[in-house]
Amino acid sequence: MKFKTMPLYRIVSLSLFCFFTPRVEAQQKPNIIYILADDLGYGDLSCYGQEKISTPNIDLLAGQGMQFMQHYAGAPVCAPSRSSLMSGQHTGHTSIRGNATEKGMDEGQVPMSGNTITIAELLKQAGYKTAVFGKWGLGYIGSEGDANNQGFDEFFGYNCQAVAHRYYPTHLWHNRDKIMLQGNDWKHTVTYAADVIHDKALQFIDDNKTNPFFMYYSSILPHAELIVPDDAVFQAERAKFGDETPYLGKKKGEGKDYGDNLIVKEYTTQKYPHATFAAMVKRLDQHVGEIMSKLKELGIEKNTVILFSSDNGPHNEGGADPEFFNSNSFLKGIKRDVYEGGIRVPMIVKWPAKVKAGSKTEHVSAFWDVMPTLAEIAQVKTPMQSDGISFLPALIGKNQKQHDFLYWEFHEKNSSQAVRFGQWKGIRQNSTDLKNAPIELYDLSADVAEEKNIANNHPDIVAKIAKIMNDSHIENERFQFDYEIKKH
Template sequence: MKTFLKIVLVTSLSIASIHLHSQNKSKPNVIYILADDLGIGDLSCYGQTKFETPNIDKLAASGIKFTQHYSGSAVCAPSRSSLITGQHTGHTSIRGNLERGKDLEGQVPMDGTEVTIADVFKKAGYATGAFGKWGLGFIDSEGDPLNQGFDEFYGYNCQRKAHRYFPPYLWHNKEKVFLKGNDYTNKITYAPDEIQKATLAFITKNKNKPFFAYVPFVLPHAEIISPEDAVYNAFKGRFKEDKPFVMPNDYLSDYGPNMVEYKYASQLAPHAVYATMVTHLDNYVGQIMARLDELGIADNTLVIFTSDNGPATEGGADPKFFNATLGMRGVKRDLYEGGIRAPFIAVWPHKIKGGTTSDLISAFWDMKPTFAEITNVKELGNTDGISLLPTFLGQKNQKQHPYMYWEFPQAGGRKAVRLENWKGVIYNIEKKENPAFELYDLSKDPFETKNLATQNPKIVAEMKAIMNKEHTDSVLFPMK
């Protein structure tokens, strides 16, 4: 009888374990990959012709590519805040890049009361990890990633320190991990390689349970530098280098005993090195996808790839040379299309049809409601977003945004609205009493060259009303 009961108990536990494992794996893993300062035209699947990005192109061929996706903002921290909180920059707590204080590591922290995308996944029973650049709050602050729903963090807490690819240390949770040989004079250990190792280890460790990996790569943000490896050698001498980043330049400081860490290293071959950096990024994406295949979990993993804002011009970067905005007006810090239009690719085997394209108007703040619907989490806090799941699944019931809104309280104060095919932009809000309103019809003028504001006063008035409605006051980032 005891033997019989033992068999029954073991059998029951085994069935329960199988059932639990089945339940866990019915929830898809999610990997959200965020490039840094990568223009939409820096990918060959969107039109880059001077070099190729085969691994990211494969994502597009295997999934869905969006053509009208927008970043959260035109610079690093507010764009990430918009993503993490699911709110546009009129509502999210971090609306610009703001240091916590002179010579202090890290930026001012985001609001600790927000329900973040990591919180959504935690409510659904996921393991959560962030690997790369954070920039939303220093260690032990309310903005620390460990206080925003993440179980594990590895990388740069401070986005200013992320200007250097050979730093003395990175952060693993609350501890500094010193990198072999690096002391701001010697450049031995390439930080992105170490971050990639941590990303792959997290995926491997959590292969048997649902996980969310937020992977905000530093590449290809300046400084424009790379190891002199086989990737670099493939590009060395390929391009005309008519704009080396060398002295005199106020934002240049080379590695050495007197180096200023937030500035950038000189670079004689910025075109070749930039192509190398994007290629390294593409290779890392390929390694992530290969690891999913090796672990047998690719079919149950949603992978998303995008960029935090438009391409930069710092440190020798040359978006014009690479046509990084596909001819669209503006770059990083601009609220014209070139500054905020982002690549967006999603792959989910057996769920998302491969090789599809969507012109749905969408943005970073749509991620939180999308992830909440995927994980069946009802309590997602404040959001300005809509779920993109119907578009992912090829369904016809996709909700549309009535309009999109951005504000940028720095660079003189800037606001923008997307209303159907109309785009409204105001610059120098803080500097001028009555700043000029610009209005463009993106369906006919995607490069924003013909201002139609005077011919369309009703649309201008509607957009101004949207701007007033969607702006909430911020003590940290005051703006009219």
């Protein structure tokens, strides 16, 4: 197996962070926890308007910190969104732009480029212990995209997104060791993986309470499949929602259920889809609450930054019902759409004594801004590869620099591009002739639901957006549109 050799410029650039950055005592540097939910919609939290599911712990996090009302994921699906987060680059630049499984591999996705400088590598250079718990999905075990090759001292969870469709897998990974889960054999559902991962994350906090640490808590909740332990939380939701229409799969008999005919990448059937989804969101909320309690118990709450977000908009797979829960709130679209509902996500930041409790901001930000923000907090230099702007000034009430534009590209559903340009949102779709496809234009200041396409009224704005779309896309041999975008 061959991998790319790390280029000299990357070795030098990483060493410079350590060499030229003034030393700061370890205890002065805050711990950083980034919690990423999976397919949680903008409207799935009660602090963002959810009425059918209560999320008291995440609401408390928001009450003790700042809510971002215009924060965007890196992409409308998992892998490119997470690549954008880790690399500090939008999807026109980051190396992973789709959910592609590596050819010839039973488990694992196309690897993130070994040339990528990740958040974990930056914080490791700043003296942080780094770990990821949950879903990785950016390179199969042993590849250049393996979490251990991308700056993480410890990884525990799912390497592969397809396996992460299942909450009762046969195994998880601890670094490069396969950890078998008791009682799980693709027929029996004994050990709930999300709980095992959560316990390992709490142990990491315990083990590193005296050292600065960065924990990327990449939860699989509430992604499909819809399944949860039959506990008091589920029974409460079951009683609340009453009788339901079962989810039987897209086609009956496709082997989705646990048993002899199971297909790992598919989803189980579910008798109580609404109650189960609600219980999964509640379980995520409970996990967040336990992380907060652990920090308080150890006396490190005041010196810990917590960020909470979601990797994309709400899904409608495996029996999930975003329309019933109003999961995308007042926004148009869901997962796999570049409309607001597919990419605008909740984001909360708590940092005691630094971030005003109970505050909200309309600052327009995106996943690629997380890298420069955490770099500034840790007092290391942001690499030139990043497309982001630190939102630390917004957090602490200082003058905040704004983006000239935000850009997305998506390589599924006939391919699409989107640009947020001030109040304007432009969308171009249709892979058969994307470079000549019409651009939809929406004024988000008056039409956040993207209901009225006003492109014909503003040809000058459309032309600017077209140029941004064309200039922001750098060709990627792994993820290509069906054409060569014409440069203006």
